[in-house]
Amino acid sequence: MNAAERPHEHTPENCRRYLGSLGDYIEGTLGVELCHELEAHMVVCENCRVVVNTLAKTISLYHQLPAPELPNAVKERLLAVLDLKPFLQNGTGSEDLQAE
Numbered sequence: 001m002n003a004a005e006r007p008h009e010h011t012p013e014n015c016r017r018y019l020g021s022l023g024d025y026i027e028g029t030l031g032v033e034l035c036h037e038l039e040a041h042m043v044v045c046e047n048c049r050v051v052v053n054t055l056a057k058t059i060s061l062y063h064q065l066p067a068p069e070l071p072n073a074v075k076e077r078l079l080a081v082l083d084l085k086p087f088l089q090n091g092t093g094s095e096d097l098q099a100e
């Protein structure tokens with residue numbers, strides 16, 4: 001569907017706020033309230049939706065393959081924005097880092 005009328009003000013600041021939580025969201029460690037907020041935002045924001053999808057795929061790729069498909073520039077930006085470097089650097093060796 002094509003949304004001719006924008007349902008909300010689309011500011012980069014708004015997305016940035018959520019981008020910082022996407023890593024937690026994908027890992028399932030995000031709080032319930034923020035989680036719902038983020039999901040509501042993703043309904044209207046394709047950018048954040050794409051980032052979540054891409055990031056989820058990237059993370060699963062890192063678990064399966066030594067080399068990701070993402071170009072380095074994109075990867076670096078994602079890592080910088082989402083602060084996932086520690087997570088990705090543990091790709092080999094210890095797999096079960098999730099402490100619930």
Ligand SMILES: [Zn+2]
Pocket residue numbers: 014015018041045046047048
């Ligand atoms: Zn957004």
